[in-house]
Amino acid sequence: MDSSRALNEVVITGQSEPQSLRNSVYQVRTIDSERIRLRGATNLQTILNTELGIRFSNDLTLGTSDIQLMGMSGQGVKILLDGIPMVDRGSTRESLGQIDINTIERVEIVEGPMSVMYGTDALAGVINIITKKGTDGSSLTVNARLQEETAGGEYDPFTKKGTHNQGLGIVWQAGQLQLSGNVTRNNFGGWQGGATGRAKAWLPKEQMLYTTGARFSGKKWNLWYRFNGTDETIQFLGDLNTVGEAADKDYITKRWFHQLQSEIKVSDKLNLTAVGSYTDYSRRTLSTNLDSSGRRTLSLEPGSQDKSVFTTGFFRGTAFYKATDYLSLLAGIDYSNNNASGARILATPTINEYALFVAPEIRLGNFFKLTPGLRFLKNSIYDAPPAIPSINGKITLGKSLDFRFGYARGFRSPALRELYFDFHDSSHSINGNVNLKAEYSNSYNAFLVWQATRREGLSISSTLGGFYNVFHDMIDFATDPNDASQTTYMNVHLNKTTGITLDNKLFWKNLQATLGATYIGRYNEFSDSDFGSLPEFVWSAEINTNLLYTFKKAGASINLFYKYSGKRPVYQSVDLVTVHLAETAGFHMADLTLSKTLGKTINLLGGVKNLFDVTNLRNTSIDTGGAHSTGGPVPMSFGRSYFLGLSFQWTKH
Template sequence: MNLNNVLAAIFIGLALTLTRGQENLEAQDASTILDLEEVIVTATRTERQLSSLPLPVTLISKKQLQKTGVIRLDEILNEQTGIITVADESGFEGIQMQGIASDYILILIDGVPLVGRSSGNFDLSRLTVGNIKQIEVVKGPSSSLYGSEALGGVVNIITETPKDSSLAGEVSYRLASFNTHDANINIKQKKNQFGYSLFANTLASDGYDLRPDVEGQTVNPFNNYTLNGQVVYDFDESLKLFSSARYYYQNQDAVLAVDEEVFEGSSDINEFNAHLRADHYASKKLNFQYEFYYTKYKASELLESPISEDVFSQSEFDQDLLRPEIRASYTIKPNHVITTGLGYNHENLDRTFFDEQITFNSQYVYAQYDFYPFEKLNVILGARFDNHSEYQSQFSPKFSANYSLSSAISVKGSVGYGFKAPDFRQLYFDFTNSAVGYTVLGYNVAVEKIQELDAQGQLSDILFTPSALEEPLKPESSVGYNFGLAYNRGKLKTELNFFRNDFENLIDTRIIARKTNGQNVFSYTNFSKIYTTGLEVNTQYKIDERLTFSGGYQLLFAKDKEQKEALEEGTVFARDPQTLQTIALDNSDYFGLVNRSRHTANFKIFYDVPNWKANINLRINYRSKYGLFDSNGNGILDDFDTSFVDGYALTNIALNKTFYNNYTVQLGANNLFDYTDNENIPSLAGIQAFVKLNIQF
């Protein structure tokens, strides 16, 4: 048995025997007892104590970010229960939560959305953690508050705001493997009514190469920069102004070898966000928020021959979003709060493979009632209505409840509807692979483009009638259920959550025509029905003020309902590699959806030595085997497929020592045992040692 299998058995055993929970809020107004370390706003759009929420929520504090030594958002999310980053078929990485893919997870910064996705995935490594106050993760459908893209959950990054009257700040520098340099400077001050902050980060690396026999590197050299500034002004106790601007830039080398010819170039990303919000406290019971937000994401890539200067590929991606919103919160009486909001989205996308710039417009309104019908029961009722220019209107309700069985035990549950609108790519894409010859068309342009290809004599067969594409492409939808128990007494915190998400009208590609070159023409359609279900266990056991153990485990089943029906009917076959005979498969042979692991787990130890002003932590993350694709061509991922990636465990360690109160030195290593899989997991670079100096002033 290898090291990874031993670690996996240990971690799963610990995670199943230890469980973690939340403190119970019992018949008190949450706003009057808020623990500043555990206040969360994403789940309800109002300040609530984490332990009182009737939803599965993860809170990652600044203290945890500093101790672990992570520098990008994807690194810390990978250490949370039920959350991993995975690569899709195109190689782009995104977050997966409760088995739900990145396309359906909304990414926010200070409560407003970020744009710019590759094949539906949002690149979390774009976000540095240097100025983050906390990260809030809400699992399950959240469309009742956030609309499309929140079908599977929300990740909200809360940045630090100036509070202290004296000038404060910090500078840090981190040197890591692969000649990786990360540097931060953070300055903030609030004097009387006026406050400001300025944050800057730079990250540069030589990249790494897991396959020296192949031209180019696995990850090419890159450098990026983040600038973030905030200005706050308190006119008086009833009116406060918040403004923020963020700019991100990245440049990365690009190399591609095709038929012994090497093409070189670079890719560039420019991102800008501007956020303005006024908080108006009209009375003790009524407050308003007036918000204006604009964001722009632009990416470009060029690959050309350095000898002939022939261009192999050139692409542009330019997206922007404008969103004003008004929110109101009214306290009817203690523990009875109504929150309402309305807003407007105006979104543009101009990119290569689109005939013209595409514009989406939508209007939305939502309402939520957070109340205690009696002393031990908290209920949240919410709903949102979205009206969109390109798809049918959506109504998204949600119900959540938390019941206190005792001072230590609470029961919580929620059920909600989520949706995701068809994106620009699924509606307007017009792409032909020049090397292979296949074509992918968006749903709204498919009929017109097929007619053009047919008139040019490029088609041998058309597999649909025009009337089949007359109805608009439907939004993808899901009903999500979460039910759990929480225990908190003394040194032990425990939480157990059962979840299920049923998806309908999932959008996927289908063949709509065949070309004379033997390749296919694909478009998008609604047809898939899938589900993800399982359980999550989280644990924290605090032996004393110095030593804390925590662990988490997720059991996941993610399957296609139509494939299960086909298996039950005995119409799916595979060849047994031992007998070489073709056999009918049943549900026991069905592994599930690609890129989903049945088991994931984490185990963490944090140890503080106050007398030495030092601390050390060890974090281990395990992922069981998963399949990449259907290798035997029968349409499902079954136990006879050969595309499975073996399970593995990654170990991270960090040691912090503070000198003279303001100087902290950090030593650490990620992927301590140097695990790599150059064929299947190019994002694992091997062991990454680092040293960091942080100076506070």
Template sequence: MKKRLLYIFLIPLFFKGFTQDLKKDSITTNKLNEVVVTAQFEPQSLKKSVHNVRVITNNDLKKLAANNLSDVLNQYLNITIVPSSGTGRSTVSMFGLDGSYFKILVDNIPIVSDNSLGNNIDLTQINLDDIEQIEIIEGSMGVTHGAGAVTGILNIITKKNSQNEWEISASVQEETVGKEYAVFNKGKHIQTVKVSNKINDNWFGSIGVNRNDFKGYLDTRKGENHTESDGKRGYTWLPKLQYFTNGMLSYKKNAFRAFYKFDYLNENIDYYNPTLLVIANPPFGANTFAKDKRYKTARFYHHLNSVGTLFSLKYNVSISHQKQSRETEDFIYNFQNNNEEGNSTTTNQSAEVLYSTGTISNFFKNKKADLQIGYELVNNLGHALVNGENQSLILVRKRFENYDFFIASEIKATKKLLVRTGIRASIQSKFDNQTASSIGLRYLFENNIEVRSSMGKSFRVPTFEELYSKIKFSGHQFYGNENLVPEQSTSYDFNLKKTAFLSSQLKMSNQVSSAFLNVDDRIDMAFVGFETGTTDPIYQYININSYKMWNVSTTHQLHYKNWNFSTGLIYVGISQVIDNGEAKSDDRFLYNLQLNGSLSYEVPKSNIQFSAYYKFNGKQQQFISSVENNETVYKLSEIDNYSFLDASVRKFFYKKQLEINLGARNLLNVTNANQGTIAGAHSNSSTILLGYGRSYFIKIAYNLNY
């Protein structure tokens, strides 16, 4: 019934846009790279935005030869990529907080994950084939983007139009995985095909397919066909095969625009058990078996959007249906027969979401003020298997709903001063109702000096795992907690930017920024007692910890003729009290320094581009728990610094129809970082896996536009 009411609400807006004859929209899709759309009343220039928006262009993506979002963000300040060799996932961490606090969207719609919406997204599951640009805003964005937008948001803007009648592109990319490569069974192999058609002045359509075959990283392991019982079977980084399919159909007439977008992801990750089972089979010797697994992920994404004018009011309405599921296929591999036996598939987690968001603006004819009223509706059905008694699995199915309404105002107090305020009310089905608020200022001084400042309050609701998980092993018990309450956050940001045009061919831009973030009622696992009649400890998620962060950063960009150079620095201090019920860390600030830089040069006559990207991650300190004299204590640990360096050469042929990109990732050959406790010298050291070393790639792409 709720779905029907939502469609009935949207239908008049779509038909109204088709029937009205309106002034032609001054901002067209082909100029998208000159404007930003995230958290704006309407698309506008970067300079006019009240937020400090960081833009990654389509050209930046091509220089990197990036094939997923992890390849891109690894080079940017404030963002740390957290890879997992065991699961194949890569998530984002910003300012020491994980992906639960950072929201990822496509065309302003949050992406579904196994147990969340917009948060904890696996970056390797985001394809980059049809991206126009990526926009990043740091700080609490709860008013415009709701729960989970605590440290910031990332919005992927996809391509919805073309200057050409037909655009046909195909590419092949071959890449080593460290030193490992073979045409069929080692390395990384990527193929893409995309076809776009500007059907007429109003209609545009596109369809694309991407295959990404990562053959895994052996390192000291010996692959799936290894039959010795020495624990070396399998891979250090698991093999992963992904298929992406996407389609787009858009319509534009005068000021009305509408599009439908479809995406499908299919992913298989193979786990080869290093423990072998050898069963005697006289007189034929012995049979060897292994209990292997295959992790399967499928995601469907539908998005219908309409933008236009209704009774002089501008509206932007989207409805989206998404579903993502993760399954585990268990089977016995028989080495003698080279086949799989006893295959059984279990759905571990899934989330199905019906989502809609919309805004209405342009209430006043006076251009000195504007008002935006918006809504967000979320209907999320979650499914998970959790551990029960006696090693049993229990199915948990829960539906979460929230109905959010927000209002924001923009006041042009003077020609140079813009003030933006907003407030959101979120009606929650599971938790107490929540609110978010913000105020932002932008002032344009003489001589191209821009000043921005903002304050925002946001919230994060508990995840499915934090609410319902149950894990039992070796006498320990870890539980979710249905009584958790949402976390609350407050952030303050300041940004000063100066752009100088020193000559017709020399442009310089300098920025200085600072920020402060505070999170209360932070959720973490803590000791809550012992199981009745035993000494088995019980741990549970509770609202117990606090978190504070401040930072100061500076970025500089220089453009001279065909040279582009940028560099940046950020210094971050983090204070967080970790209380697990048995021990408590202190609240001192721990500091981290990051540096980055990029350099590119283009030779127009030869159609060659040279690019290099560098990022330095300084030493990181954090408290970790350990047991001393049968008591849990928190000790300060330190992760050694490390750096990443990527470089590429891109060459165009035949009027830029053919391009070849040669390059290397991780030229400094980083594989891991040492982590040890600080006690005069490193002790109890361990290593954190970061990558698989220096890799080389070649990408050949053919683009036919006419």
């Protein structure tokens, strides 16, 4: 990616129309397709885990991961696929691990509440995964990928131990019509780690991802359909007992995600868009017993066989009208229908939500742009805030200096899982709470962006930003007041996050380099109580850098992706009498990759991931009460791994 492309990159998330990064009133981070390819990633977590302000947590019992953005956990982060919300069972963002990495064009990250534009869950920000759309003209393109990777020191070729990725895609374009299809297999054999016998510290996962699409583009309108399918099985292997028997579980996920999108250019001043989606998402627990002779039978234990189904219908329509060069208006409607069913779901609940949003854009010359916004909403089961406001602005202070600022009211509605889902197994005892209220927040941010140097072959930019968020009625795990042995969801009265970030970018000839840091403070709930004088915030630092150097004549590159995540402190009290400062240790995460082009169609990519061999993080928490306690070592990765991949792309015009 050359410097001019980096400076003029077009972003779409949250915009009234596609705009360059510099013209956007929002501070948007982008991860382009070349950077995604050079990571050798087989999932989005690998792409995002060295980004500033982003952390992941892993539930090894269920084989799932969750994301945090700028101090907020996954339930406050909106995940979009081409602008359409992804469906999850509850607070964790499992959908991030169920998107085919081979179909992604780029990722756009917007920090700060986007509730006016995207509704519930967008308190901390939005991660929009944008898929490849193909090119104009007539062509046939075939893509294939094969990648093998160790899991720490464990590996078998193509199956079982290690990570194995195979993908095949085809795109056919004939004038205005485009047809495409892609299939990817991700196989992870698990990781033994400190486990013994048959058990695995990280659970094996078999995943098949299917994508098909059709697109028709006219002079003033386009229409496209896309299907994304996920078929995933995570295996829990039990230890053998004294008579040679074991209890196993398969967690089986199926996701059928249909998207239909259209755009019509009515005139030079008026554009209309309409998008619709339907998601059928299920998670099934299949429990079996293995006897000493190798015979497998279904478990008859209560709750051992379970299936929960979540379906969502979504529609979004927008109209963008450009009245003059100084005034334009974006208006839209949203509708969502959410349903759930299953043995662990209380009845068969349905939630309908209706919303209307408006966001005018006011310009004063080329130096000032202001976008106030307002969202009106109605929810069928709880009292949603009647109106959600926001205001974002951009001031051009000079040829190379811009200032962005924003305020937004955020909200998050209780998920179906949190309201109606009861989950009990050997590690979990969680009850839904139908009395939950919606979360809401007030958030402020500001960014100063300096294009220090911009000329042929060289560009340097620096961004200094800060944020402050106050969250009310946050939904979190808590001890059930009616049964101390059970966990439920409760509204926590108050939470806050604040922080400062600095991000620097350099593009010079064959070198791309970034260097950034952030310092994030999280609210200490004990500061407002009688536990003594404690700081209001506890702080954690992060530093990251990306170095990409291209040897153009050799068709090769060497790339380093690094991040230091500082220790994570938190004050806690188990008995509500004494306060303990618990810390999760800091850690370094780095990937080193080498890329080489072979001819016109083949690329070879290899390298080392997790150079510092991070596995479990030391943790001094004294909360060891259950599966969702914060005690014990924190699992982060399965150690240093090595990978080698081969990709093929052939195009005939």
